[in-house]
Amino acid sequence: MKGFWINICGVNVVIVIFLGPPGAGKGTKAKKLSDYFEWRHLSTGDLLRNEVKNETELGLLANEFMKKGDLVPDKIIINMISNILVNQNAGIVLDGFPRTIDQARSLRHSLEDISKKIDKVLFLDVEESKIISRLTNRGRKDDDPKVIVNRLKTYGDLTQPLISFYEKEGLIEKIDGNGTEENVFNNLLKVMA
Numbered sequence: 001m002k003g004f005w006i007n008i009c010g011v012n013v014v015i016v017i018f019l020g021p022p023g024a025g026k027g028t029k030a031k032k033l034s035d036y037f038e039w040r041h042l043s044t045g046d047l048l049r050n051e052v053k054n055e056t057e058l059g060l061l062a063n064e065f066m067k068k069g070d071l072v073p074d075k076i077i078i079n080m081i082s083n084i085l086v087n088q089n090a091g092i093v094l095d096g097f098p099r100t101i102d103q104a105r106s107l108r109h110s111l112e113d114i115s116k117k118i119d120k121v122l123f124l125d126v127e128e129s130k131i132i133s134r135l136t137n138r139g140r141k142d143d144d145p146k147v148i149v150n151r152l153k154t155y156g157d158l159t160q161p162l163i164s165f166y167e168k169e170g171l172i173e174k175i176d177g178n179g180t181e182e183n184v185f186n187n188l189l190k191v192m193a
């Protein structure tokens with residue numbers, strides 16, 4: 001897995017990570033931010049859903065985890081990402097990756113190998129009641145109430161520890177994600193300035 005980031009060799013490659021619970025607004029804000037700066041938006045959730053839709057081998061395997069609200073194993077995710085990040089020479093917004101300490105370590109080692117670094121980790125903080133109402137109203141396949149409960153638990157167990165992981169590196173920018181789309185995006189732009 002070492003060196004999977006090796007092809008990101010452009011000058012001034014900005015690397016931004018969105019962190020936050022399911023329904024925090026990572027996807028919608030990552031898209032807006034990447035459109036705004038003309039960076040690439042890379043969502044592991046979207047990539048996986050595409051594989052599921054196309055009924056690929058990877059999709060069929062990943063779906064077994066996704067439909068329950070569990071994480072897809074790290075190895076599969078890292079391999080999937082490595083196949084896509086070829087000759088990346090613009091900024092990149094990572095949405096839904098890394099999601100475990102092992103994924104974060106893998107990313108860190110790969111970036112160290114090529115003397116690149118993460119610029120910011122944007123942590124979208126949203127109240128749980130708001131998360132549940134947003135997800136229930138959206139109605140994606142994994143937005144079923146029981147699956148939402150497991151996604152939130154999985155987030156707490158495996159992804160939330162990344163906040164202190166990145167806090168130690170001074171990279172976390174906490175953003176109140178409870179407001180309107182416009183309000184949250186304006187807060188993001190202030191942090192990016």
Ligand code: AP5
Nearest residue numbers: 022023024025026027028044045066072096134138180181
């Ligand atoms: P993923 O697709 O990443 O889902 P998630 O983390 O559960 O988060 P969501 O996409 O549901 O929420 P979001 O924070 O993106 O919010 P959004 O902007 O959509 O992952 C899905 C699954 O794939 C995982 O469970 C796992 O199985 C697997 N997976 C993915 N990455 C993986 C990885 N790295 N490792 C292992 N497994 C992985 O907003 C939600 C809704 O709220 C929308 O309808 C939106 O319009 C609305 N909304 C957002 N912001 C606002 C606002 N400010 N005001 C009003 N409405 C808002």
Ligand code: MG
Nearest residue numbers: 026027028045
């Ligand atoms: Mg999303």
